[in-house]
Amino acid sequence: MDYHLFRLINDLSGHYRLLDMVMLWSSEYVTILLAFALFGFFIVGLKKRIYMKTALFTGAALIISMGIGYVIKGLFYRPRPFVEHDVNLLIIHNTASSFPSNHTLAAFAIGLGIFFFHKKVGSLLLLGAALIGLSRVYLGHHYPLDVFAGFSIALLVVFLLKKGMNKLEKGDRRHVAKRVS
Template sequence: MYDFDIAATQWINAWSGKSAVLDAAMIWVSAIGVPLMILGVAGQWWLQVDKRHTRHVLVATGMAFLLGLAVNQIVLLFVHRMRPYDNGLTHLLISRSADFSFPSDHATASFAIALTFLLYGMRRGYIFLAAALIVTLSRVYVGTHYVSDVVGGAVTALIAVIAVRAIYREDTRIDRFITGIL
């Protein structure tokens, strides 16, 4: 499995440096993909279509996002995987990162958004899923993650989404209070 991970990572990263336009696009997506997704989620707070349900999903998304990133920080205490560029496996297009490689915070954040929307049956989840796939691909493309890092981040997101779904229930007193704000 390790050999496949390295081969897949190097295959994706091998495309970098061949097109200035593609490099710039992937660097841009890697840098602002997650913030744009967050804005896409936050901007829906004031939609009038199925307002309570939409707001519940938005709050659940934020909770899954934060829980997933918190779990990543715990994992990082125990898993000290070097970045692929530190192992001489990839060509790095962006600044070096100070933390370890596994799991990918970008993957966790973007998949937490997409998977929450999909789990709650929101069709916009497919748009967020496409964005999450592009963001995670960009992280391998720019040389900062292994493929398994982004898969690990997606798994962390899935666990967080399922946990939030089990704990934060729709139409409870606290949910009505939170979704009634503004």
């Protein structure tokens, strides 16, 4: 199933110049735009606390997610599609483990982290993250399962961080309420 879906997406590569350009651009630059969005939240956060909270939360989610991704890559080597198969490869890539997709993992960690605090901006960033994931398969660098794993790791980390943060905040409110009484 994974390889079949890979073929459906990657077989489009190299046949439609505009689509090729969009996918190349997405893979190379949308991740940078997401990083700039995170940086923007940090800068605005110097004046507005909620933006700093968003930036710090998202930064933590990004670091933890990437750490988990690197550990998994070190434990489980999965050859990239272009190593094992004849694929449409638009740009050269290293042959490091394909699983999970670091581009996708980082993009979704940022998109999901911001989404939990700012739905409109987060929704746009999540669309960008999805485009990055699709582009990684389109370019022949990852299988769909690699992309799904990147998304899943980011989702799990953001969910657990949010849950932990909510518990801490609830505990802080109780502690303040007891002091006031």
